[in-house]
Amino acid sequence: MHIGRSVIARWTGAAVAAAIAVTMTGGPVIAAPDGQASLDEVYAALGVDDVPSDYVVMVDVSRSMAGDRYEQLKKSLTGFFAALAPEDTVTLIPFAEGTKADTRPVGRSPGELVAMLPRDADGSYTDIGAALEAAVATLGRPDAPSLATVVLLTDGQHAPGPRSAYPLTEGHNWVKLADRAKKLRKTSLDAYAVPLAGATGAGLLTKVFPGARVLETTSVDRLTTSLAGPKAAARAAKARSLLAAEIDRPVEVTWPDEEIGAGGTVLDVQLRSPMAHVPLVLDRMTVTSGNAALTSTVPDGRVTLPPGGTVTVPVAVTWDAGPRAFAPLKTVRDRATLRLSAEVGSPWSTVLTDDLKLALPTELPPQAPELSLSAQRGSLWYWVSTALLLLCAMLLALHWRRRRLSPMLTGSVRIDGAGAEPRLLPLSGRRSQLSADVTGLPGSGDITAIRPAVSTTEVNLLITYSPDGSAARRETAICRAGETVSVTGTSFTWQTTVPAQRITRSTTSRVKR
Known part of the structure; x- marks a missing residue:
């Protein structure tokens, strides 16, 4: 590196911040539309900061970086590390004639990460190939996170020392190194080269990582803005890694x-x-x-x-x-x-x-x-309803017929038995019982009213009587109105009206006896 070139580089790239803001995912958060979540709200809901990511930062520490440029670079890196999640891992690879990688978790003290850099930038050479080899080795370590971001910061061309494995910008070792990088097992791997001068070897990053982006040349005092792009891209990669397994699955x-x-x-x-x-x-x-x-x-x-x-x-x-x-x-x-x-x-x-x-x-x-x-769709309920109505009508008709054929008793019956005082039995209801208390005779029976037919108005009495109460001697006779019938030697006369005086005398004579 030549010191004079660093002076020129200090003033180049003044407009790079605007270009990066357009091309990268980072930058200020735009207010979300109505009903839409903001980017920070989505990241918070996903827990993006809980997902570890690997940051490998290669820093040119040759003499061309000395002085204010180097101090400003360390200040920019402090701000960059401060914005990372504590769970992230940072590997700083300062390079000049050789490299020395140091890997640590971000934690909560970004200043300690920057302290891993040499105190001064005083290297005699700029071996970008060795830096890239160290980066590939770091990314391939067994415990490395599956999400990784590689950043190359340099202000000079590839100028290796005499013992470098990469004396030129091409050759067998470059091919082999690119093959090793291709075999890295990463869910997401983004690489960025940030040239800090007008003509640098930052583009060599694409030889090892073909998908790497070479940002526009930027002055070191604008480095913080340039680093916002890789940081935002890394957070987006975290979010995509969380959503990759579900985003295309339908409801x-x-x-x-x-x-x-x-x-x-x-x-x-x-x-x-x-x-x-x-x-x-x-x-x-x-x-x-x-x-x-x-x-x-x-x-x-x-x-x-x-x-x-x-x-x-x-x-x-x-x-x-x-x-x-x-x-x-x-x-x-x-x-x-x-x-x-x-x-x-x-x-x-x-x-x-x-x-x-x-x-x-x-x-x-x-x-x-x-x-x-x-x-x-059949008419079962109509059939059932009709049948029920017919059954009800039939039952009502049977009930009426039974009532019609067995009308209410009216009038009275005079009972005359051998050796007994005649008695007059008033009739009521549909059945009158014959017992010793009623007839004064030892037998039993009953009297009901019947019609010979439903259509006739004629009503007769059906008299059933047994002189000793046994079923064997029970007889039945039909008595018309005003007539007398004999049942087992006992006379029954149906009187359609009840003479009150006869009832009184009969009752009085029974009381006197």
Whole structure:
């Protein structure tokens, strides 16, 4: 390196900060649209700072970096390290004629990381190849995080010492080193070269890391702004690593396995988010069916689906199974294919699309569950109702007929038995019992009123009597109004009216005795 070149480099690259702000993911956070989360809010929800990342920073410490440039570089690196998460790991590789890598966790003292650099920049050579070899070795260590960012800071061309394995800018060792870098197992590996002068060997970074970005030349006092790009890209890489396994997975739609009947039915359709981090919002939900006789609706409004959560959407379906048949039993069967559609969005959509370059599935996945339709369209209930009405009418008719054939008792019966005082028995109700208390005779029996036919108005008495109360001597006779019949030697006379004086005398004479 030549000292004169460092003086020129101190004033180059004044406009690089604006270019970096446009091309890199970092920079000030823009206010999110209504309902949309900001980038910092998404990072906080993801816990980005809890995901460890590997930072490998190669720092040119040749003489051209001496003085204010070197002090300003260390100041910029202090600010860069202060913005990293404590769980991140930093490897500083100062290089001149040789290298010395030192790896430490960021922790909470960024100044201690910068202290790993040499006190002064006084190297005689600038061996960029050796620095890149040390970076590849550091990235390949067994405990290295899967997310890594490589930064090369130099103000000079590749100028190795006489014992360097990389005397030129090409050759076998460069090819071998690039092959080693290609075999690194990293989820994400970003590399950035930051030239601190107009003509440097920063571009050699692309020989080992083909995807590396060579930023525009920047003065060392603008280095903090330039380093914001790699830092922001590293945080975005962390976020993408957390979302990579879930971002393209569609919402799971589960239809109930149940049979749909005629009329209205509510089907509880379950929606499950396969995403462990991203909140989802389903809007403009509709249900379509291939069956013209089936209509379906879903509730209006948005459905919020939390990460990994499940919500139930009530789908109301109405099936017109056709008119009822005259036959008591008739089953109508059909099939219907339903599909739930919705616009899938997220409060994170703006960040995912613009900042992380990730795309959500915007629609529900195709689903076409074929549901069974079954309805009883026979007139069984009409038949049952008619039968019940006929049965009730029949019972009422039988009841009326029984009442008609067995009318109420009226009048009185005069009872005359051998050796006994005549007695007058008033009749009431539908049956009068004959007992010793009533007849004054030792036997028993009963008296009922009967009609010979439903249509006639004639009423007779049916008298059953046994002189000793036994069934063997029981006899029955029919007595017409005003007539007398004899049953087992006892006379019964039906009087259609009850003479009050006769009843009184009979009762009085019985009392005197």
